Amino acid sequence: MRKILYYSLFLFLTFVSSRVFSQPQNDAGLWLDINVEKKITHVFSVTFTEELRMNENITEAGTLLSDLGLEYRFLKKFRIGAHYRYTSKRRLDDSYDNRHRWYVDVHYKEKVRPVTLVLRLRYQSQYTDIYSSEKGMVPKDHLVPKLTIKYDLKCKYEPYIYGETYYIVGSRAEHKYNPAGNPLDQWRICAGVEYTINRMHMIDLHYLVNKEENVKDPVTSYVVGLSYYFTF
Numbered sequence: 001m002r003k004i005l006y007y008s009l010f011l012f013l014t015f016v017s018s019r020v021f022s023q024p025q026n027d028a029g030l031w032l033d034i035n036v037e038k039k040i041t042h043v044f045s046v047t048f049t050e051e052l053r054m055n056e057n058i059t060e061a062g063t064l065l066s067d068l069g070l071e072y073r074f075l076k077k078f079r080i081g082a083h084y085r086y087t088s089k090r091r092l093d094d095s096y097d098n099r100h101r102w103y104v105d106v107h108y109k110e111k112v113r114p115v116t117l118v119l120r121l122r123y124q125s126q127y128t129d130i131y132s133s134e135k136g137m138v139p140k141d142h143l144v145p146k147l148t149i150k151y152d153l154k155c156k157y158e159p160y161i162y163g164e165t166y167y168i169v170g171s172r173a174e175h176k177y178n179p180a181g182n183p184l185d186q187w188r189i190c191a192g193v194e195y196t197i198n199r200m201h202m203i204d205l206h207y208l209v210n211k212e213e214n215v216k217d218p219v220t221s222y223v224v225g226l227s228y229y230f231t232f
């Protein structure tokens with residue numbers, strides 16, 4: 001298993017070095033979110049997230065989302081979760097579309113002190129404007145792997161980096177902006193630091209780059225994010 005984790009780390013660093021300096025349209029953003037986790041038992045918990053994403057150089061509310069999930073921990077190193085997310089995303093005409101997403105996550109965590117590696121695999125399916133769009137009943141499905149690397153400073157601060165890629169599942173990868181049918185349509189890299197206030201409260205400050213691929217007018221967003229976590 002450790003060989004797999006080290007190989008994943010190598011692929012992540014190779015991906016970052018080869019992709020981060022590309023030249024699409026740019027934007028600056030600010031993402032703010034509040035995360036609440038209620039532990040039902042020592043293995044089951046309910047999570048809720050409310051998030052605001054500012055874009056257009058932090059001048060408008062580009063995305064508003066609410067996320068509700070149920071998570072289950074097993075075999076010490078594994079966690080699985082099922083979630084529903086409702087999103088309103090701003091259009092070019094300043095109206096908002098309505099997006100319904102469900103997704104399933106599987107996490108695996110391995111500690112190689114002082115480093116913690118977390119592998120996450122997500123399958124998600126999203127419907128946009130179900131009753132007001134011709135393709136509203138046709139889902140857009142993605143497979144989203146993510147690798148997070150944390151470093152234990154043996155204090156309340158814990159720095160981390162992560163890389164995340166979005167791969168379209170099915171025939172929707174093939175369109176006029178992507179004639180080759182490349183399934184990759186988005187990737188994200190992030191660096192941040194978590195600050196644990198106490199066992200119930202944590203703050204996360206981070207900076208990320210989010211780049212669209214194989215779509216019309218792809219945008220690269222440079223985002224500052226601030227997250228608050230409350231666990232009880």
